[in-house]
Amino acid sequence: MDTSKKMAAGLTGLASMLWLGLTAAVAANQRRLVFNPTLEREVKSPRSSGHRTRPVVLRAKDGTRLAGWLMTPVIPGPRPAVLYFGGRSEEVSWVARDAGKLFPNMTVLAMNYRGYGDSQGIPAEIHMIEDGALLYDWLATRGQVDPQRIAVVGRSLGSGVAVQVARERPAHSVVLITPYDSILAIAKRRFRVMPIEYMLRHRFESIKYAPMLKAPTYVLRAASDDVVPHFHTDLLVAKLGALVADEVVPDSDHMTIPYLEATHDMVAGFLTRQFSAPVTPAAAAAVADAVANATPPVETTAAAPDLALTAK
Known part of the structure; x- marks a missing residue:
C-alpha cells in the first residue's frame, strides 16, 4: 500500500x-x-399578588418527594384551575410570583420536576408524565377546584409533558408555549451524522399524541426562537386535534416569552374565555369518571411545609 x-x-x-x-x-x-435541572429558586420568596400562596410537598407513586406551590384565589369557592409544566432549565417559583397576571381568579399548581428546585429524584420523561397525571388528580380532588375546568399549560420542554397529560386526563383546555413536534426530531437536526433515534430515550414525541387531544388548544410562539425553530412548531400545529389559535408574542424570544406582559395577557384572555364556556355533558361525564378513579398523591408535612421544601 x-x-x-x-x-x-x-x-x-x-x-x-x-x-x-x-x-x-x-x-x-x-x-x-x-434536561438541565435548576436547583436554586428563581424567586426567593414566591407569592402571588392575586392568590393565597403556599408551598406544597407531594409524594409521587414511588415515594419521591415533589415540591412546588399552590396558588388559590382570594375569593372562596370552586374555581377553574391550571396545572403548569416548566421548561428544560426552569425552576417554577416565578409562576407563583406572576400567577396573578397569568392566571387571574384561577387555582394554580406549579411543581418542580424531579431533580429541579426542591424536588427529589432524577428527571426522566416517563416520570414527568406519570407525576403530571398524579398532580392533575390531586388538583381535581381539591375542594376549591372545579374538576370540570382544569387546564394544562406547558412551556418548551413542558409542552411535551402537557400534551401527554392532556391525552391521559380530561383536561378542559391546553396552552402550549413554544412547543415542538418532538425532542427526537430536534435532536436529529442537531446531530445529523449520528443514529440519534437509536440512542435517545427521552423523546417527548408530542406529534404522536397531538391528533388525540380533545381539549381546545392554544399555541403561543416566540417571535424569534433559535431553540425551537418555527418549523418544529408548524409540524405539531398541523396535527393538533382541537387547535383554537396559533399566535406569536411580539418582541419575544425563547427565554423571555413567559415573563412578558403580552404573554400574560394572551394566556389569561384565552383561559378566561375557555373557562366561561359551558361544559358539555360528555366532558362532564369524562371528568366524573376520572375523579372517581383517581388515586392522587399524598401531601406531606403539611404542618411545616417550609421545612419539607428545604429537605433534599
Whole structure:
C-alpha cells in the first residue's frame, strides 16, 4: 500500500473512532442534553399578588418527594384551575410570583420536576408524565377546584409533558408555549451524522399524541426562537386535534416569552374565555369518571411545609 493510501486509511480510521466516541458520549450524556435541572429558586420568596400562596410537598407513586406551590384565589369557592409544566432549565417559583397576571381568579399548581428546585429524584420523561397525571388528580380532588375546568399549560420542554397529560386526563383546555413536534426530531437536526433515534430515550414525541387531544388548544410562539425553530412548531400545529389559535408574542424570544406582559395577557384572555364556556355533558361525564378513579398523591408535612421544601 503506497503512502497516500495508508494516509487515507488512517484518516478514515481516525474519523470512525471520533464518530464512535462522539456517539458514545451523546448516548451516555443524553439526560444532560434533554434536561438541565435548576436547583436554586428563581424567586426567593414566591407569592402571588392575586392568590393565597403556599408551598406544597407531594409524594409521587414511588415515594419521591415533589415540591412546588399552590396558588388559590382570594375569593372562596370552586374555581377553574391550571396545572403548569416548566421548561428544560426552569425552576417554577416565578409562576407563583406572576400567577396573578397569568392566571387571574384561577387555582394554580406549579411543581418542580424531579431533580429541579426542591424536588427529589432524577428527571426522566416517563416520570414527568406519570407525576403530571398524579398532580392533575390531586388538583381535581381539591375542594376549591372545579374538576370540570382544569387546564394544562406547558412551556418548551413542558409542552411535551402537557400534551401527554392532556391525552391521559380530561383536561378542559391546553396552552402550549413554544412547543415542538418532538425532542427526537430536534435532536436529529442537531446531530445529523449520528443514529440519534437509536440512542435517545427521552423523546417527548408530542406529534404522536397531538391528533388525540380533545381539549381546545392554544399555541403561543416566540417571535424569534433559535431553540425551537418555527418549523418544529408548524409540524405539531398541523396535527393538533382541537387547535383554537396559533399566535406569536411580539418582541419575544425563547427565554423571555413567559415573563412578558403580552404573554400574560394572551394566556389569561384565552383561559378566561375557555373557562366561561359551558361544559358539555360528555366532558362532564369524562371528568366524573376520572375523579372517581383517581388515586392522587399524598401531601406531606403539611404542618411545616417550609421545612419539607428545604429537605433534599
